[in-house]
Amino acid sequence: MEHKTGLKPTCREVHRLVSEGLDRELSLVERARMRLHLMVCDACTRFNGQMDLLRKAMRGFPLDLEAPPAPPHDSGDPHRH
Amino acid sequence: MTMETPAPETLHRQLEVMRPLLVRFAQLQLRNQALAEDAVQDALIAVLEKPERFAGQSSLRTYVTGILKFKIIDCLRASGRERQIDTADDQSEDDAIDALFLADGHTREQPLAWGRPDHTLEQKDFFRVLEICLEKLPAKTARIFMMREWLELETEEICKELAITSSNAWVLLYRARMRLRECLDLNWFGNRQGA
Numbered sequence: 001m002e003h004k005t006g007l008k009p010t011c012r013e014v015h016r017l018v019s020e021g022l023d024r025e026l027s028l029v030e031r032a033r034m035r036l037h038l039m040v041c042d043a044c045t046r047f048n049g050q051m052d053l054l055r056k057a058m059r060g061f062p063l064d065l066e067a068p069p070a071p072p073h074d075s076g077d078p079h080r081h
Numbered sequence: 082m083t084m085e086t087p088a089p090e091t092l093h094r095q096l097e098v099m100r101p102l103l104v105r106f107a108q109l110q111l112r113n114q115a116l117a118e119d120a121v122q123d124a125l126i127a128v129l130e131k132p133e134r135f136a137g138q139s140s141l142r143t144y145v146t147g148i149l150k151f152k153i154i155d156c157l158r159a160s161g162r163e164r165q166i167d168t169a170d171d172q173s174e175d176d177a178i179d180a181l182f183l184a185d186g187h188t189r190e191q192p193l194a195w196g197r198p199d200h201t202l203e204q205k206d207f208f209r210v211l212e213i214c215l216e217k218l219p220a221k222t223a224r225i226f227m228m229r230e231w232l233e234l235e236t237e238e239i240c241k242e243l244a245i246t247s248s249n250a251w252v253l254l255y256r257a258r259m260r261l262r263e264c265l266d267l268n269w270f271g272n273r274q275g276a
Contacts (some may be wrong), residue, residue: 002199011186046191060202
């Protein structure tokens with residue numbers, strides 16, 4: 001995927017790269033841009049950690065988990081009144 | 082270093098415990114209760130018929146999901162016309178992601194700290210919330226996310242089965258992750274700030 005690349009990567013670009021890095025091999029340039037940005041950006045570093053946790057959670061999802069309680073009438077929004 | 086093949090009754094019981102979740106996750110991908118139950122049933126029978134295949138070489142979990150992967154792909158192939166990815170809500174999805182960033186590409190808000198991952202992954206309630214968040218994903222987004230992250234299919238295989246391009250797949254997976262992150266922020270991590 002071609003990303004619009006300015007001189008310095010934005011959070012928007014790095015968020016995408018973090019996600020795509022889970023699905024494909026990033027190019028050398030993409031990896032370098034991402035790493036340099038992560039060194040100075042707390043927001044993207046947190047996002048990177050969140051994506052890592054999400055992957056670990058899906059791969060370790062407990063298979064004995066019982067079904068969530070069925071909502072009475074609606075589509076399952078727990079905050080619906 | 083081979084392990085004993087488990088006694089048939091032990092194996093049977095272990096599989097019965099797994100079955101409800103397997104059906105729910107198959108349902109997220111097939112969107113059809115009867116097909117999901119059939120796919121899981123076929124997978125469990127395959128395990129029971131050849132229990133020696135997994136003893137000592139991989140965990141029961143890996144073995145079962147590995148078989149279920151092929152059953153789900155078979156089902157998707159059989160229902161070929163269901164495979165088209167509906168792109169009708171693409172624009173609103175892109176807008177939702179746009180809203181998270183400022184015009185200069187910086188994040189509008191600092192993502193929440195999610196605390197210690199090992200601690201989170203020990204909590205069953207976390208997975209209950211995650212499952213509810215998975216169920217709230219748009220159907221096509223949920224399907225591709227489950228194929229990638231739960232069945233651990235490579236992107237190329239997913240593209241082949243769903244007849245989509247790889248850039249299309251990356252975008253859908255990115256959207257799924259952004260939505261799940263938001264849902265977990267709201268329903269799990271956000272509630273625990275300062276707790």
